[in-house]
Amino acid sequence: MAKRLSDVCLECIANNLHTISSVGKYLPTVHKEILLERLANHDQLTPEYLPHISYHLLSPSLTQIRFYKCQQVTDALLKNIGKTGCKLQSITIHGCNEVTDAGIKAIVTEQDELHTLELRKLPHLTCQGxxxxxxxxxxxxxLRQCSKLENRCVQALVNNNPSISTLIIPFCPKLSDELAGQVGQVLGPNLETLDIGGLYDLNDASMAVMAKNCNNLKKLFLHGCNRITKEALKQIGDNCRQLQQLDLSxxxxxxxxxxxxxxxxxxSSLQDLSLCGTQVNEETLPDALCRLIHLKKLKLCGIGSLTESNMEKIFSAIGHQLELVDFNGCGGVVTDDILRSVVNHCKDLESLALSFCTQVTGNTLYPLLENKKRAENITTxxxxxxxxxxxxxxxAIAESCVNLEWFAVAxxxxxxxxILQTLASNCHRLKVxxxxxxxxxxxxxxCALASNCPLEDIVLSGIHGLTDKSVLAIANSCPQLDTIYLSGCALITPVAVRYLQDVSLKRIYVEHRTPNADPNTVMAKNLDTGEFCRVDYSKLTKL
Structure with a gap:
């Protein structure tokens, strides 16, 4: 894996806006948008460089902006974008703590072609914006995790934009239960996706109003709404006949x-159901699940009432249609016999999660792994x-599951x-x-895995023998990396991590907590290979 030539060219332009004459005149809009995002991802919106960025990249032709966790994104920048008169179709501003209502007002005012608005984790966002x-x-x-968001903010938004079909507002602590009913009354049949996870005081009455008005709802996320009872579920069942995904975690x-x-x-229209942590009693579970004839994804994380007989009953009834089964956190409850039921009945399985199922040896997986077609279906x-x-x-998993994209064995x-080398040889789609x-x-x-797989999320924490060699291999081979965890890897230096962050296309989240890291290291370019490598500073001083 390596950067595409187009990415290398864009990187060169991004770093030389101050020296390339009139480059903005020749750049198509899509490349201006990509460059804006990447410059923000690498914290290059500095006071010295920003005038060049504004001159070359800010244009009336812009159709989308994406800023992710960049504290250099300020109200002033958003105002400058707004002044261009661009007609934005998509706005994403995530975790930019310096942005306030003034900036949001400047960027959204008179945007009558806007179809996507994502303002996530903005601590200053209120009704004023x-x-x-x-x-x-x-x-x-x-609008997830906007800590100052209140009911009246969301009410004003839906009143002004009744065409909204997807509303995502989980874990906004100032929202209260009556909001669900109010949103339902305004958006009505237009609403297809609603996420109000963490709305802890949501009650049956508000859910009833929402369900009665939103009969076209397809996805509903109620994670942690622990006051709703069977009355709310009856209203959902009676009115939301097109519901495909329901999260009752x-x-x-x-x-x-x-x-x-x-x-x-x-x-019965449900295709994706999450009951994580609900502790449904063993008598009810089979009756509830066996009637869901369209179910494809079933999440039963942390449920302690699972039994071999019940699981056999459930999987024999609906296993033929299941693509995902999630038993994460079920401890000693899930056994090889339960896993045998999954293997025997879930012929189209694509995703299997067993984290902390401490009794499972995996021996009952062999019939699946030895079947070429079924093994190739597995992605997670x-x-x-x-x-x-x-x-x-x-x-056997590394040898057989050639389309694996997510593999976690912490x-x-x-x-x-x-095992890693076998994955590298066979699983060329592995990302997580x-x-x-x-x-x-x-x-x-x-190094073998990094060289052969398009890795995006990597956890290597606590592997004390790893050195900068691994980080440099990832840096040189995985340009789409998004997240890496390296805590406890004491032989990996901050210098190598900084290099990794600099060469990646995205903003990388790095967790690298380790004591006594050696500060006396530098990076140098290997003139034979063209790669940057770690060089021991003490050796350089002796030359």
Whole structure:
């Protein structure tokens, strides 16, 4: 894996806006938008460089902006973009703590072609900014984790934009329960996706109003709404007949003995259901699930009432249609016998999550792994904390699951370089890996994986033998990297991590907490290979 030539050219332009004459005249709009995003991702919106950025890249032709966790994005920059008169179709500003209502007002005012608005994790956003959003074609709104957002802010937004079909407002602590009903009354049948996770005081009455008005709802996320009961579920079942995805994670009351019958009223149209942490009793669970004849994704994380007989009953009834089964956090409840039921009945399985299922050896997975077609269907295997998982099973996964994209085996001590090299040879779509505390892994395995797989999210924390060699291999081979965890890797230096952040196309989230890192290191270019390598400073001083 390596950067495309177009990425290298854009990187060169980004770093030389101050020296290339009139470059903005020759750049198409799409490249101006990419350059703006990448300059923000690498914190290059400095006072010295910003005039050149504004001159070459800010243009009336801009159609989208994306700023992610850049504290150099300020109200002044947003005002300058607004002054260009551009007609934006998509705005994403995520985690930019310096942005206030003044900047949001400047960027959204008179944007009547806007169809996507994502203002996430903005601590200063209030009604003063949102009330200026008014677009007849606005469809998608994401305001998650905006700490000052109040009911009246969202009410003003939906009143001015009744065409909204996707509203994502989870974990905004100042929102209260009546909002769900108010949103439902305004958006009505236009609303197709609603995420109000973390709305802890949401009650049955508000849910009833929402369900009755929003009969075209397809996706509903109620994560942590622990006051709703069977009455809310009945209203959802009776009115939302097109619902495809429902998240009831940690909605504790729906699993109580008096309210669990509400699960029997869930709409049969469901394709994706999450019951994580709900502790549904073992008598209700099969009756509730077996009637969902279109279900494709089933998440039962942390449920302690799973039994082999119930799982056999469920999977024999609906296993043929399931593509995802999630048992994460089920401890010793999930056994190889339950896994056998999954293998026997889920012929089209694509994703299997077993984290912290400590009794599973994986031996009952062999019929799936030995079937070429079924093994090639697997894209996700999450097995972190499965301390009993067999080495031979892990090796068979690496050999057979050639379309694997997500592989997590944190805490499994037998994972070694052989498994990583096998993954590197066979799994050329692998993007997400978690090898935390797999201490048998060395630079050799990581370098092989980085060179052959388009890695985007990597966890290597607690592997003490890794050095800068691994980080440099990732830097030179994985330009789309998004996240990397390296805490406890004491031989990896901050210099190598900084280089990784500089050469990546995206803004990389790095966690690298380690004591006593050697500060006396520098990076130098290998003239034979063209790659940058770590050079020991003490050796250089002796030359």
């Amino acid at each position: 949102l009330q200026h959003v008014a677009s007849p074609v606005l469809k998608h709104v994401d 940690y909605c504790y009351k729906v699993s109580s003995s008096s309210d669990s019958e509400g699960l029997l009223h869930l709409p 295997l999450v097995c972190s904390g499965c301390r009993s998982l067999s080495y031979d099973v892990l090796l 805490g499994i001590v037998c994972v070694n370089d052989v 890996v978690n090898f935390k505390t797999c201490k048998e892994i060395t630079d050799e395995g990581v």
